[in-house]
Amino acid sequence: MEMIEKIINGDRKVAAKLITLAENDFNQAQNILKELYSYTGNALVIGITGPPGAGKSTITDQLTKSLRKQGKTVGIVAIDPTSPFTGGALLGDRIRMQDLSTDQGVFIRSMGTRGNLGGLSPATQSTVRILDALGKDIIFIETVGVGQAEVEIVKVADMVVLITMPGMGDDIQIIKAGIMEIGDILVVNKADKEGCERLVTEIEMMLDFNPKSKWRPPVLKTIAIDNIGIQELLQEINNHLKYLNESGELEQRRQESAKKEIFDLIQEKWKEILSSSINNGFLNKIAAKIVKREEDPYTAVKKLSNILIHSYTQGGMNK
């Protein structure tokens, strides 16, 4: 395919168009993505996550500049929220990355979440693969500013850098489940602000409770806007990569992600099949019965599932 050839030869225009297609019409994009797949898997994918305003874009910008000095090429997928009311989005992550925009070794794509709730956009995985095929060595995924439960990044990234800052709440926030559990490297940015030392201590104390894991996430202090602590962060990224490779965890994680992706894609596929195979009139009839209490929803669904499974094993499924 001509498009594939162009992308693996570094044509950023074609890559940009394919990302758009993946966002707008995933079914059609799959036909190209499947051909592209064998050219992917070479990039290291790093998730950058944390609350709004913690400094995700600035840290991504600084890390990218350092990596460029080492001669590495970089792809950035920067995600900002889509309005659930209008469907519109203001994608502003590039404001902190202005110096990178004319560097041919860097490709940045801004995306709206378009209804996704996990901190990523629906086409994030596809976009990472396209940038991977485009030849980028390192790919950063900058999630939306996350709160507590948006942890989808662990499905797509090889490692996760969690960025937080002083003044976000008391120590209970740190021991809550969710976001604090996913960082392989923890960064306290804006370290010149009051409360930094206390926050670092609290995070270290939280980590003391997880002695089972072989990797203890390092806690780093940065002042990203002044480029302080960025070299140390890069060093820790390298350390973690070494650990992932030597322990076999990278392979393991990627397999786990592949499993999750298969499951997600199958669910999507089945949703499609279901919504096209259940007759609306039939559904209305059952719904009316349920409202009148002639039938309960649990039994109705069980019966309906049996009918569907039966009809697929009789015909459609295997073809």
Add this chain to the structure above:
Amino acid sequence: MDKKKIRVLVAKPGLDGHDRGAKIVARALRDAGMEVIYTGLRQTPEQIVETAIQEDVNVIGLSILSGAHTHLFPRIMELLKENKVEDIVVIGGGVIPEEDIYELKKIGIAEVFTPGTNTKDIIKFIQEKVK
């Protein structure tokens, strides 16, 4: 379901630091359901065009209040042609004299919106242009 969204790059070329107008337009387009990529102040034509390519936008909205539009707008149009992305619709906004508007349209700027324009008109213009 049609998930196509209009993508607009709102950029401020040149050296003036007045971005209130650009922000208001960005916000209005967002509320009209578009995806707006906002890049901030002091963008060079090269930065703007490269960003437009990577972000695969349908529209570039340029805001300029410094008077340098007669220099910056033609350069951007030139770069779009060089990169073979001249299908991107380019609109301008800001303090731009009537006689310059005629010249800008001649080089391919689709429309120029001067102070006092209702944001609804900008939205309508974009929606009709990008179909």
